[in-house]
Amino acid sequence: MFTGIIETLGTITNIKKEKDNIHLTVKSNFTNELKIDQSVAHNGVCLTVVSIKDDTYTVTAIKETLEKTTLKDFEIGNLINLERGMKLGDRLDGHIVQGHVDHKGICSNIKTEEGSTIFTFTYDSKSNNVTIEKGSITINGVSLTVINSKKNEFSVAIIPYTLENTNFKLLKKGDNVNLEFDVIGKYISKLSNF
Template identity: 40%
Template sequence: MFTGIIENLASVKNLSLKAGGGELFLNFSDLYDDLVLGESIAVNGVCLTVKEISGRIVSFDVSGETLKKTTLGNLRYAENVNIERALRMGDRLGGHFVTGHVDGTGIIKEKRQSAGQCTMSFSAEKRFTDMMIEKGSVAIDGISLTIVDLSDSIFSVAVISYTLAATTLGFKKAGDPVNIEIDMMGKWIKRLLSNLQEKKGGITREQLMEQGFL
């Protein structure tokens, strides 16, 4: 489990693709002295497990499913990626609960700079935007952000200057793909509504209480 608050950037040393998956090598510089094998790290929002540590180079296995559903397969040498270590009991939750299980990808449509912030809009499949709400949370490349506007398959977020400087969103441009993870609450509500529609019934207070929404 993660928070969507990016801790550092790491650079791509190598991405070795093979049948059924691949292996990703990242240069962590001197970011962490206590990194251990088997630890979970969110890389651009994708939960990966530390496989090997060789000095500053950390490697991860990447499954074929992950390569298909995320942008990791398009990473290039020396490209920076967002890094967040898994949430520990007792840590402050500054963003929102992020699982590291990316739902799919979207495309940056526009970056519009204004005083103190940048408004970024993204296009995504409607099955993803159907689970979003204005002022709700979304993780973009592992970054916890709040949805400002939502219309059909387009949504926008406001990114403060600090986030632009500290994450990959600062150098990404229109047309670039990003990983998207929908807030868990939106997924549960969509599932509940789908089940109720299949039963051809309405939503009752008792059903909402049973699912933990009341």
Template identity: 45%
Template sequence: MFTGIVEELGEIKEVESAGDSARLTIHGPLVTSDAVHGASIAVNGVCLTVVDVDDQGFTADVIKETLDRSGLGALAPGARVNLERPVRVSDRLGGHIVQGHVDGTGTVLSREPGERWDVVTVSLPSGLARYVANKGSITVDGVSLTVVEAGPDRFSVALIPTTLALTTLGLRGVGDVVNLEVDVVAKYVERMLTVQNSEDAS
């Protein structure tokens, strides 16, 4: 489990394609300082398993399902990525509960610069819109954010200076694809209500 608080801005060093999968080599000395083979690290909000690790970074395999459902398949050497280690049970939950299971992708539709922050609007797949609410939480490229305004096919977020400086969201432009993970609590509530309504109707 993660919190959506990015620890390090990493860099893709190598992408090795293997047909229906890929192996990424990622520079990230902070997140690998205590990592071991088999550890989990979130890369742009996608939970990946460490295959090899050294003091400068790690490699991870990405399967077809992940390549299809996220923006990881479009990464190339030199691309910057948001990195986060899993939260410890004793840690503060600074963002919100993030699983590292991307639900889909969105596209940056607009950026409105302010004096100290940017308001960014991102497209929202129709199947995810019901999980996104004004002032609710959403994860964009692994970053826990508060929704400013939620619509049927888009949502907006306000990016503070820290987020702009320390994550890839400061680099994203109109047309860029971002990974989205909606709040898991909303999905569980929907599931429970669906089951309850089904039982009541039977």
């Protein structure tokens, strides 16, 4: 379980393909605090630490994860958003995030305003996932508030701190992102389809 509050940016230092899986090696400033079997969200994707060496650690992504997320597009040198699992009893500063990406979205527009940047995203509405005005969405692991909610499109307003301290600062129009829709909204959507 995560909160969507990014702890740090990590750098992909190695990518190794093995059958349908890939092993990602990541350099981060909290590697020395990790342990084998610990969960870490990588651009919103929950992956298990399988090895640790010096200031890097390795995680494995299976075929299903690669098909639903942007992980297969990662390249050596990419900066990724990292968050360790939530500690029971800590404040929930973001929202309830499972680290289970629903599907990819596309950045369709970026607009700079006075004091914020508005990012607009489109997604496949066939999945029955929904956004609501002022509801929560997780984009590349970042907990954000929805504005301009439409059937298969929504926007978020990014404050300068979030822009600088996440990989949103590198996002361009046309880029794919990982989307995890609000878990409560997913349950309501599922129940309303019965």
